[in-house]
Amino acid sequence: MAKINGNEIRPGFVINHQDRLWVAVKVDHVKPGKGGAYAQVELKAILTGTKLNERFRSAETVEQVELEFRDFTYLYEQGDQLVFMDQNSYEQVELDKEFVGERAAFLQDGMKITLEMHEDTPLGVRFPPNVVLEVIEADPVVKGQTAANSFKPAKVSNGLRVMVPPFIAVGERIVVDTAEATYMRRAD
Incomplete structure (x- = not known):
């Protein structure tokens, strides 16, 4: 310090x-x-x-206070706990879903995240800036809508609802911003 x-x-x-x-x-x-x-x-x-x-x-x-940033891999969910593994020491850490917050919905098997640590105590979680998700439900396009400024609700594979442009259909993969939970673009 x-x-x-x-x-x-x-x-x-x-x-x-x-x-x-x-x-x-x-x-x-x-x-x-x-x-x-x-x-x-x-x-x-x-x-x-x-x-x-x-x-x-x-x-x-x-x-x-200087925080230490350590890279972890998401392994699995166990009840109200999320289990992560340190990429260097292979030590496992369990965090409450509540601690991770709403963005826990973005966790995918093997996802790399960064934990902000102080004296081996996790204080915060940094997610990748975006994730690729599949659209599993999308409202049909309303006739007369223009793509320029209209969006429609869609449900993605992690259960979140995201507003997407009218040309996005069920089955498409999209890039979603993890900080804002917003549509960014179609996935490659």
Whole structure:
């Protein structure tokens, strides 16, 4: 852990504050006419999601936490647990579905993901930017719709509903953005 001055905090930094790990969500640097400058920082607790607004003066020091990024392979689902294997040590890690969140629907056998770790504790999951899924249900095209600005709902192989252009039909493979769960393009 590195010590940094309070005015060096930037959005995305992970700090140890009040014996908890926080990620800086928003940072405003304030220079009042009277008194010293400070950083007004909106923090979000990594493990609980609690928010906190805190002032850090430039003379104060905080501990910036360096996260370790380790590559894992998704193996299988077991009840409410998702099982991953470290690609280097072959050690297996189980994570709650709730911890992974809604994006767990994108997990596919053998998918490579990155876990953000701190002292061997997983703090976050990074998915590939997109996945290829098959369209299993799609509404028929409404006559008169133009492809330029109209989309129709479709259900893809992982159960999610995605808005797709009218020319996409059942059985086609499409590329879906994992961050937004949105259609990107037809798969090659």
